Amino acid sequence: MTLPSEFGSIRELRRNASELAEALLEANWPENSYPVDPILIANRVGVETFSAQLGNDVFGMLVKPAGSGRPQIFLDADQPANRFRFTAAHELGHYVDRSSRLDGDMAYIDKRSDNDRGNAEEIWANEFAGNLLMPRAIIQQLESEGLSQFQIADQLGVSFDALKYRLRMLANAA
Numbered sequence: 001m002t003l004p005s006e007f008g009s010i011r012e013l014r015r016n017a018s019e020l021a022e023a024l025l026e027a028n029w030p031e032n033s034y035p036v037d038p039i040l041i042a043n044r045v046g047v048e049t050f051s052a053q054l055g056n057d058v059f060g061m062l063v064k065p066a067g068s069g070r071p072q073i074f075l076d077a078d079q080p081a082n083r084f085r086f087t088a089a090h091e092l093g094h095y096v097d098r099s100s101r102l103d104g105d106m107a108y109i110d111k112r113s114d115n116d117r118g119n120a121e122e123i124w125a126n127e128f129a130g131n132l133l134m135p136r137a138i139i140q141q142l143e144s145e146g147l148s149q150f151q152i153a154d155q156l157g158v159s160f161d162a163l164k165y166r167l168r169m170l171a172n173a174a
């Protein structure tokens, strides 16, 4: 896989995604409030979001014409609520990533059948989504209150698998 030149390693790429997610939360979301609503945050930063029938294979997409064209996220209505939220956060991640380093039009389509999850932009968007929906400070707070991992996933509105992955990433980054 190829990394954008500004990232020397996957670790740096993940750290960058994590920092931008934290900055976005700090500017657009009340501290320690959960579950985080990625749709509301997208709207606050000028990204329109739509729930639509996107067919059997598409989770979501981000499009933005070059120039002053407005960014739009389309989310397939037929996905479980947790998955819907994760897809919204992932597409918002593509927008934040691209806006931070490149001009021009944007077009990302994320499919259930995708086999490019190892692609740098996909790793970035997934790391961003994980950080946005499962902020480190909130996970630590819920852990200190004695909640189980199932309860934490439920409180944060994410799947148990998404939480387990996030906990693994946090342990690796420590």
Ligand SMILES: [Zn+2]
Pocket (backbone or CB within 6 Å): 090, 094, 108, 109, 110, 121, 122, 125
């Ligand atoms: Zn993607």
